[in-house]
Amino acid sequence: MKIQETEIRVRYQETDQMGVVYYANYLVWFEVARTEYLRSLGISYRKLEEKGIYLMVASVGCRYKSPAVYDDVVKISSWISEMRNSSLTFNYEILVKDRISATGESVHVFTDHDYKPVRIPKELAGLREKAGSERGRGSISST
């Protein structure tokens, strides 16, 4: 299974008055991780959208384990745990210095420009194989 790791340094803007990262910002990091995951397989999500192919978010979940704070470097592991004809599921694990900060997943539906579901586009036809067959880091502790 292909696993992509992306590092992000926490911005001051991402904190809240509790002194930690505001909970919605983890979803922004998930989005950054997805883009980098696809890029690591040679797929530019920007170009996909330019061709009229969208990965609409159908659902998202996140479990918060331990806070991240300003200037931390967070490491986001992302991988595709399921791929169907019209949808796929990304999983995420966010680490701060070897502590798990959060885990999450998002389900996406392939759509055209009018947000109508379409079958997996040819640009992504090889994704299932790439996502599953490339060697990653091995195992991820949990989701």
Add this chain to the structure above:
Amino acid sequence: MKIQETEIRVRYQETDQMGVVYYANYLVWFEVARTEYLRSLGISYRKLEEKGIYLMVASVGCRYKSPAVYDDVVKISSWISEMRNSSLTFNYEILVKDRISATGESVHVFTDHDYKPVRIPKELAGLREKAGSERGRGSISST
């Protein structure tokens, strides 16, 4: 069951290049709805924090049904579906012109200033009763 409705007009800032509201912003609306839910029961979350009582987010989930766009007025219904000694669960339903845009839920843990879990604080002692006994709008379709 007490249900609180909060209206928000979609900001330009909340949209993305797909022309719809960016998915993480639904969690911001959930947060606004929580504050207003508590206020409707006479509880100021700001004052709770000033006293050292926090409602840390332990997990969140959101299912996206239909997009919201700039300048839409979205209506967020929120209610407490479960309340335990050290945690509670908020549920949310977001409507745009009678279409369901999204549903979601978040689990929160009561903590002190050092983010250590505490039992339900006395300020919220009556919350269970208020949340469950006040008359709301009746039924909510589901989450």
Add this chain to the structure above:
Amino acid sequence: MKIQETEIRVRYQETDQMGVVYYANYLVWFEVARTEYLRSLGISYRKLEEKGIYLMVASVGCRYKSPAVYDDVVKISSWISEMRNSSLTFNYEILVKDRISATGESVHVFTDHDYKPVRIPKELAGLREKAGSERGRGSISST
């Protein structure tokens, strides 16, 4: 001179670890105020964009006088201080409980869908008169 007042309650998301509103969020409030200013004159900015007319931001400035905190109700006064054939200038004053929290201004250029500058569109032709002739609250302390 027409002055429009818009009230916004500070969201938890808008705070940062300093315990006050993060500085970039004032620009978001300016944007909300612009939309409401135009609406108060019968102009829907959403419809303007649907017709291919955009008010691109050319520049912005903001001076921070006194912080706003979570759950504060901020009052944003906005008015048009200058209007030319291809651009206009909005001014803003943000109050928190009669203290000035910030003042600012933004210059906007009328453009078409391809972001090319155009002369003032007919939908906005009457704006100069409306902006200047309707009675506002009188005087604003400063910009």
Add this chain to the structure above:
Amino acid sequence: MKIQETEIRVRYQETDQMGVVYYANYLVWFEVARTEYLRSLGISYRKLEEKGIYLMVASVGCRYKSPAVYDDVVKISSWISEMRNSSLTFNYEILVKDRISATGESVHVFTDHDYKPVRIPKELAGLREKAGSERGRGSISST
């Protein structure tokens, strides 16, 4: 004059329905650039705040020249153009593929934990010299 360059890849979240980066997000990039500027001089802004020293924003300005879009890599040059006993001014220039996307500046006041202005703290005592004397990339087109 010391000039620090910081690269940021545009996030989907940072775009708006116009298809370009929302104007307030440039101020977020300024903040990231400030942190990296200080780090390049051996100063951790996070540690400064932990010691009770804050760089409050007094004012900000930004001029938008050319849009940045999703997945662009933007290069932010930042430098200190003025330094006084109680304040300093950062300047910024944002490039997208050798086009200037925006220029800006922000004025900051040194404060203590209670947001009271203080004289330049000893941690920053050498900043004036470092900011002015280290060799940068020469000249910056303008602000």
